[in-house]
Amino acid sequence: MQGRTRVKEALTALSAGADMNVKGWVRTVRVGKEVTFIALNDGSCMGNLQVVAGPDIANYEDVCGLGTGAAVAVRGKLVESPASGQKYELQASEIEVIGLADETYPLQKKRHSFEYLRTIAHLRPRSNTFGAVFRVRSSLSQAVHRFFGERGFLCVHTPIITANDCEGAGEMFRVTTLNMAGPPLLDGEVDYSADFFGQATGLTVSGQLEGELFALAFSDIYTFGPTFRAENSNTPRHAAEFWMIEPEMAFADLMADAALAEEFLRYLCRHVLDQCREDLEFFNQHMDPGLIARIEVVADASFAMMEYGEAVERLQAAPRKFEFPVEWGLDLQTEHERYLTEEVVGGPVFIVNYPKEIKAFYMRQNDDNRTVAAMDLLVPKVGEIIGGSQREERFDLLLERMAEVGIDPQGLRWYIDSRRWGSCPHAGFGLGFERLIMYLTGMENIRDVIPFPRTPRHAEF
């Protein structure tokens, strides 16, 4: 007998009777005089395989002494379980102890706080919750690529190291090989012309600008990669390193953009409902009792759409007080967004056509001269989950807008060139991957949906 059978395959076998090898980590051991039970997990699914060992196996004493966390290989026969609680169990004929775990193993067979588990991020994937989180994360990641692949979108890997420092999308991490203790100086300032790239560089805060260039060659593209923000944000929704999905479509306007965002989000909801059911039920039971119902609503509903101007009117007419003022021209706060999606609409809603003063320079100016073709998708419990826009494709207007907000066109010559030759209407959006995972699992802290999260003062592991 060769190979290794995964716990998931064993538990879902069509019938009992097969001999198999199963390898994994011990979750609990229950020792008896005549028989010992081991709950074995290999990460392939939420459930454990019950291994039954009798005194007849060679190293029965060692097996009885196993602790939570040990790695073992079990050879045995899959049999119908005589007791309730599981359909099958593995009647062991041989148990090899591969890696011991003594009583100092930090994961106990009890509930731990998420705060504590963050301090042992190297071990928490062996817990039920984090097993489920990272199975869902992996499955969603693959679903993202499948969604775009099925629709003919080109996957583009935009650069991680960049010299764009004028996107205004947040503070950048500096990338340098200069000696920090004594950098070369020019007129009292650090001389980046002596640096590795001959100029100041940092980690990307967005792949959008490069993505646009590829959309103007391949029509429909997307990026899915890491993004870095050096903001000192201490909240459950922000990390210094996170993953972002940014599709971009040529010959598309804001409505086409919103249509894609809606199709995309509904596809991903349907995906976890169909493909991650066991893990989702775990979250629904332990984390967020309304989770599955909420995802089902989004998977089936069509999303509402509301003009920014109407949103402001609705907020001003709201029978409740907000902490922050509501007035045409001001940005919507989290409390406003949640009121709109939870109370006014009761489901996902696009807010479109924002005042140009509160949005980025690359968004397309509308004919009213005071709004831009921007959209935010708001969902209950989270607020903004997708932000996108139609881009300003008109050369003169783009330059005009850059001058207004004080961006030096020289640093973005390559971007402006795309409007010089063969420019066309195009649109795209950005979705924070971790926020999607939070939305679809009910996990409430971004640090608990990233394997080894990076936040201010935290880069361990």
Next chain:
RNA sequence: UCCCCAGUAGCUCAGUCGGUAGAGCGGGUGGCUGUUAACCACCAUGUCCGUGGUUCGAGUCCGCGCUGGGGAGCCA
């Protein structure tokens, strides 16, 4: 960065009016059992975050610092 809350056994927490510290889980030992994060009995657990102060006496009150969490801002 601002505001609020918390820090006590390996983990989760209790600790009253200021009087030298407890429970559950985990661990150890034994018992029992086709068991289900088993059950029963016994045993051991401590820089009460650090620091300075008030006090006869501080886990408890006060100042400062550190760490963690929540809210806000920034945003995805």
